[in-house]
Amino acid sequence: MTHRERVLAAIRGEAPDRLPWVPRLEFWYRAALRGGFLPSELSGLSLEQIARRLGVGIYATIPDFTDIPEQGADADRCLGLHSSTSIPYDIVLHNVERCVSRHGHALEVEYRTPAGTIRTASVYTEEMLNAGASVPWVTRQAISCPEDFDAVGYIFENIEVRPRPERYLALQEKTGDDGVAVAYTLGTVCPLHLIMKELMTVETFFYAMADYPERIMRLCEQIEPLFERIKQIAAGLPAEVVFLGANYDDAITYPAFFRRHFLPPLRSYADLLHARGKYLMTHTDGENQKLLGAYLDSGFDVADSVCPHPMTRCRLEELYDAFAGRITIWGGIPSILLCKDSASWEDFRRFIDDAVARYHGKGSLVLGVSDMVTADADWDRFLYIGEKVAHP
DSSP states (O other): OOHHHHHHHHHTTOOOSSOOBOOOOHHHHHHHHHHTOOOGGGTTOOHHHHHHHHTOOOOOSSOOTTOOSSTTTTTTGGGTOOOOTTSSEEEEEOSOEEEEEEETTEEEEEEEETTEEEEEEEEOOHHHHHTTOSSOEEEEOSOSSTTHHHHHHHHHHTEEEEEOHHHHHHHHHHHGGGSOOOEEOOSSSSHHHHIIIIISOHHHHHHHHHHOHHHHHHHHHHHHHHHHHHHHHHHTSSOSEEEEEEOOOTTTSOHHHIIIIIHHHHHHHHHHHHHTTOEEEEEOOSOOGGGHHHHHHHTOSEEEEEOOTTSSSOOHHHHHHHHTTTSEEEEEEEGGGGOTTTSOHHHHHHHHHHHHHHHTTOSSEEEEEESOOOTTOOHHHHHHHHHHHHOO
């Protein structure tokens, strides 16, 4: 079977000829290039060429946000609006004066609108760059006080979404049979999720929900057309799998909150995709234990970047059994197990050997490192996983 065939078989709940092994290498790759520790045999190769040389599946899920289509396309990241050469749409702001200032790895943006002015700021620290980070640290959110809501709402009401299907088609062609090219929509499930994750600090968001919920709900209404437009664009692409939403935690996006605000949009979009013969993926890389039931009720098909014990409370077998073949796990290997300073070789090997023995010959698992192969990963441990998967 090809890597693509293995992944799709696993998502259907069927047993591939061997476990699909699709590690997310982009962070390690950027860090290796910057730090000069790329193995000599991989020198001069692209990330896709490295995956093929290593015999692993090509990861083509979450875009590389450092690979922007044109200079300045990263300016609106603090609004939760990303650009990449593989994202199948462009965002265009109308009737907004945007003043962009860059100082080294720091970015400041001022948005001047008829409804008011807001400012955002973000930065890449040296530590982040050395780790291969693709998204900067936000140092000033778009909303810090009630007066900011009007300007932010105006910005979102004046957004145009331009389809760029050729970007997805290029990703699909580049990936070929060596992986599954996932159509990316947004890193948030719904407008409320975007507000709490991107536009405000978590603390400010929950205070606002208590103090002036009507402003939050009004802003959700202003953002909703953006979500609908992007989701329809992605659903219309020749993609088997569509990505929507990332980063949940059973303490912050706690079960009642998740069920009220996130479950309905996930369920609705899953139904739309299923009617078109497609699958829905979402990025579940946090503490998941108390959210497992809500996940099952949400209707999505793939839980991306599942990170089990010892990095979270849930063990891999607990997650696998809870999903009962209805949700496919993509991930499953805690990234710290690949790091010498975090786990012994014996603990690492015991986990990998057990996982391969337990799930070889079964579906509903695409093996990967959660959230990604990190800059300090031991290369011998990474190679061991590939050998074990190929020869269980």
